[in-house]
Amino acid sequence: MPNLSKVKTPIREQEPDIRNKNFEEVVLGYTEEEAIEEAGRCLQCKHKPCMNGCPVNVPIPEFINQVSKGNFEEAYKVITRENVLPAICGRVCPQENQCEGKCVRGKAGEPVAIGRLERFVADWHMNNIKNKKEDIESNNIKIAVVGAGPAGLTCAFELAKRGYKVTLFEALHTPGGVLSYGIPEFRLPKSLVRNEIKKIEDLGVELITNVIVGKSITIDELFEEGYMGVFVGSGAGLPKFMKIEGENLNGVYSANEFLTRVNLMKAYKKDSSTPVKVGKKVAVVGGGNVAMDAARTAKRLGAQEVYIVYRRSEEELPARVEEVHHAKEEGIIFKLLNNPVKINGKDGWVESMECIKMELGEPDSSGRRRPVAIKESNFKLDLDTVIMAIGQTPNPLIRQTTPGLKTENWGGIIVDEDTMKTTKDDVYAGGDVVTGAATVILAMGAGKKAAKAIDEHLKNN
Amino acid sequence: MYRIIKKEILNPDVELMVVHAPYVARKCEPGQFIILRVDEDGERIPLTIADYDRKKETVTIIYQVVGYSTKKLSNKNEGDFINDFVGPLGQPAPIHKVKRVLGIGGGVGIAPLYPQMKKMKDLGVQVDVLLGGRTNKHIIMENMFEEFVDNIYYATNDGSKGIKGFVTDKLLELLENGEKYDLVVAIGPLVMMKAIVNITKENNIKTNVSLNPIMIDGTGMCGGCRVTVGGETKFACVDGPDFDGFLVDFDECMQRQSMYKEEEEHICRIGIGDGNNA
Numbered sequence A: 001m002p003n004l005s006k007v008k009t010p011i012r013e014q015e016p017d018i019r020n021k022n023f024e025e026v027v028l029g030y031t032e033e034e035a036i037e038e039a040g041r042c043l044q045c046k047h048k049p050c051m052n053g054c055p056v057n058v059p060i061p062e063f064i065n066q067v068s069k070g071n072f073e074e075a076y077k078v079i080t081r082e083n084v085l086p087a088i089c090g091r092v093c094p095q096e097n098q099c100e101g102k103c104v105r106g107k108a109g110e111p112v113a114i115g116r117l118e119r120f121v122a123d124w125h126m127n128n129i130k131n132k133k134e135d136i137e138s139n140n141i142k143i144a145v146v147g148a149g150p151a152g153l154t155c156a157f158e159l160a161k162r163g164y165k166v167t168l169f170e171a172l173h174t175p176g177g178v179l180s181y182g183i184p185e186f187r188l189p190k191s192l193v194r195n196e197i198k199k200i201e202d203l204g205v206e207l208i209t210n211v212i213v214g215k216s217i218t219i220d221e222l223f224e225e226g227y228m229g230v231f232v233g234s235g236a237g238l239p240k241f242m243k244i245e246g247e248n249l250n251g252v253y254s255a256n257e258f259l260t261r262v263n264l265m266k267a268y269k270k271d272s273s274t275p276v277k278v279g280k281k282v283a284v285v286g287g288g289n290v291a292m293d294a295a296r297t298a299k300r301l302g303a304q305e306v307y308i309v310y311r312r313s314e315e316e317l318p319a320r321v322e323e324v325h326h327a328k329e330e331g332i333i334f335k336l337l338n339n340p341v342k343i344n345g346k347d348g349w350v351e352s353m354e355c356i357k358m359e360l361g362e363p364d365s366s367g368r369r370r371p372v373a374i375k376e377s378n379f380k381l382d383l384d385t386v387i388m389a390i391g392q393t394p395n396p397l398i399r400q401t402t403p404g405l406k407t408e409n410w411g412g413i414i415v416d417e418d419t420m421k422t423t424k425d426d427v428y429a430g431g432d433v434v435t436g437a438a439t440v441i442l443a444m445g446a447g448k449k450a451a452k453a454i455d456e457h458l459k460n461n
Numbered sequence B: 001m002y003r004i005i006k007k008e009i010l011n012p013d014v015e016l017m018v019v020h021a022p023y024v025a026r027k028c029e030p031g032q033f034i035i036l037r038v039d040e041d042g043e044r045i046p047l048t049i050a051d052y053d054r055k056k057e058t059v060t061i062i063y064q065v066v067g068y069s070t071k072k073l074s075n076k077n078e079g080d081f082i083n084d085f086v087g088p089l090g091q092p093a094p095i096h097k098v099k100r101v102l103g104i105g106g107g108v109g110i111a112p113l114y115p116q117m118k119k120m121k122d123l124g125v126q127v128d129v130l131l132g133g134r135t136n137k138h139i140i141m142e143n144m145f146e147e148f149v150d151n152i153y154y155a156t157n158d159g160s161k162g163i164k165g166f167v168t169d170k171l172l173e174l175l176e177n178g179e180k181y182d183l184v185v186a187i188g189p190l191v192m193m194k195a196i197v198n199i200t201k202e203n204n205i206k207t208n209v210s211l212n213p214i215m216i217d218g219t220g221m222c223g224g225c226r227v228t229v230g231g232e233t234k235f236a237c238v239d240g241p242d243f244d245g246f247l248v249d250f251d252e253c254m255q256r257q258s259m260y261k262e263e264e265e266h267i268c269r270i271g272i273g274d275g276n277n278a
């Protein structure tokens, strides 16, 4: 008899008023009993609609079935056949648009908590089972992967599994991409990211940090060194600014800078050698996951008032539903349908931001109603800090130094969608560098697809 | 990990290190820089590549001990390791053949001037340099410059070497004496570069400067290093660090460089146990 509850088994979380002052994880996870109870809500649908929503094809009913029987390690094996980063995906996938969005239980009530179960299984494995190093027979074919974010990590893993000798080049001193420098500790503990990456290294992938492909070595030089294929997963790291007056004042950050200082450089710790400035009143401009993370981070660093300034309405907020919900609980103030026009300074520092009120007009090319400024509705927000979280584009380093690699006007690398092959022979690409800022799971899906195509290409030649 | 092959004390505040860093040494050009983290929890600090040896796969850095991280670096010795060392970053300096160049270096800015001037000499340019510092002790690398330059001038605050005064005083004197230059390359503190540009602008001598805003990644990811050049925002780490001095908004650069003054002093006071130079 399945569990007929219309709602997900509740999950334990830190209290909002406590957690908005610390960097410990917000969501505490299911116990074994809770996981089994939630797994009981799955109907084990024959046609598996949920799986159509998962870009890496996690065998969802199959793993949930194992959970419902208490076979957690079996469940882990089922998931990791297809997904190398389950502890991460379970936490950060926008499940409402992916797997859970397709779950039949969602038609009358809440869908099965697939993400929470995936996270539970990954955490259970991490806490209870010691990873064994797998021995894989090497085929001695060298492949270079550029960028150790979700796309690169997944591609490296999939190729190593097939016997390739993979070298993973990462520009920063720490692998993980956005998982390490962007998404905060309270949402994705870094110890867990390290642990997931170690699994990939244990498979024989050689990770070389502090190498910027395009600067330290070019893609053509990689081929000269005997690499037979290159996968580019360099992400979309270049922050956009609004190009409004006052944006270079002290106290204006890109979300990337603010989050990098705090996450990667650990500025949230008292003894960190990397400084960060927060101030008492902070406005974050934007409405995606990046904006929510920056706002919640600012709050935790002691800001008294933190605003989200977004030019569209609540319905259009691109962030995961859970992040918006958590942000509100933690006291973030949403200033929706507002757009900044100018940042005012005093002695070189931010003093206030002038905004204009917006209303929604006709739908634009994205199908969302276009925000239009309401004349003479300008008002001023007194602030110490402004954080711009209005999007990122791919960094130009690789396209500038790789002849034959075609890109879109906005910088995205052009690929064949079935194989992730670029316009340059033996060079593949995927993740944010192809799509522009998207999601972890789409980047992983692309890395996986490219690995398969690289393998097929090399096997047949 | 990156091994320190050699360490040398150049003066009371400035030290030199030769570091084994193959990926950097293979490709770097004058004008480019590296970012290093001294140890596991260190901050990322940028330093110019003062020299390199492609065969030995080494890179030379010359740094002034000014705060927490440079002090920690200074505590390292030959044979020790630097945790992270990434590069080459930034654009190579725009080096073209001109008839005659004047290189002006102030303090530790003398170090990055060296590879640029050497390369210009190799191109057949007539090279004069003007080096400035607080006292004669603060002037570094003069022997290395003397080996190849046509003329070398000095300016010190106390007159212990060259004229008593600033490099700008000497520059004005040279121009009044009728010396002609097609290009000035000025590297040093922002106030110095700004003052030089005020003079060269009036005399219509093209002037390149090297900017050193606060950086983290050095790859265009954070935007912290933004500077206004010719009314446009540029990221110094990818578009620079060298820019046309006539177009740089120096006042904004100075303001932005002071963003963490309080925090830096605080971090430095906490100290690093055996910190010397304090």
Ligand SMILES: Cc1cc2nc3c(=O)[nH]c(=O)nc-3n(C[C@H](O)[C@H](O)[C@H](O)COP(=O)(O)OP(=O)(O)OC[C@H]3O[C@@H](n4cnc5c(N)ncnc54)[C@H](O)[C@@H]3O)c2cc1C
Binding pocket: A092, A093, A094, A146, A147, A148, A149, A150, A151, A152, A169, A170, A171, A172, A175, A176, A177, A178, A179, A182, A183, A184, A211, A212, A213, A214, A233, A234, A235, A236, A237, A259, A289, A290, A293, A320, A395, A397, A398, A430, A431, A432, A433, A437, A438, A439, A440, A441, A443
């Ligand atoms: C703050 C923030 C919060 C987010 N929250 C979520 C979320 O909750 N859920 C979700 O699904 N998505 C989220 N995203 C989006 C998601 O993180 C990205 O879509 C995903 O990380 C893209 O993966 P990627 O591998 O393509 O690129 P990245 O994660 O950007 O990794 C690229 C890596 O390549 C390295 N690199 C770049 N250039 C070079 C070079 N030339 N040589 C060598 N290495 C290079 C970079 O340093 C980086 O490590 C968030 C993004 C941000 C910024």
Ligand SMILES: Cc1cc2nc3c(=O)[nH]c(=O)nc-3n(C[C@H](O)[C@H](O)[C@H](O)COP(=O)(O)OP(=O)(O)OC[C@H]3O[C@@H](n4cnc5c(N)ncnc54)[C@H](O)[C@@H]3O)c2cc1C
Binding pocket: B033, B044, B045, B046, B047, B048, B049, B062, B063, B064, B065, B066, B067, B068, B069, B070, B071, B108, B111, B112, B211, B212, B213, B214, B215, B216, B241, B257, B258, B260, B261, B264, B265, B268
């Ligand atoms: C492209 C570039 C090249 C440079 N080359 C050299 C060089 O060859 N030799 C040299 O001695 N110095 C160089 N610098 C400056 C050097 O990076 C700083 O002196 C160093 O970071 C100071 O760190 P600290 O912790 O010891 O001092 P702190 O007390 O933390 O800072 C002292 C001052 O250094 C500057 N600074 C601090 N952190 C940074 C940072 N992350 N990035 C840039 N500047 C910072 C600020 O102006 C600050 O007020 C360069 C800077 C740049 C941007």
Ligand code: SF4
Binding pocket: A053, A054, A055, A056, A057, A058, A060, A083, A089, A090, A093, A095, A098, A099, A100, A114, A115, A118, A441
């Ligand atoms: S990987 Fe993401 S999309 Fe796929 S099942 Fe897990 S949570 Fe859902």
Ligand code: SF4
Binding pocket: A041, A042, A043, A044, A045, A048, A049, A050, A051, A060, A061, A102, A103, A104, A105, A112, A114
């Ligand atoms: S759609 Fe929902 S109920 Fe059906 S198998 Fe998938 S998770 Fe279970």
Ligand code: FES
Binding pocket: B214, B215, B216, B217, B218, B219, B220, B221, B222, B223, B224, B225, B226, B235, B236, B237, B238
């Ligand atoms: S240092 Fe981060 S963009 Fe230049």
Ligand SMILES: [Mg+2]
Binding pocket: A273, B043, B067, B068, B069, B264
């Ligand atoms: Mg410092």
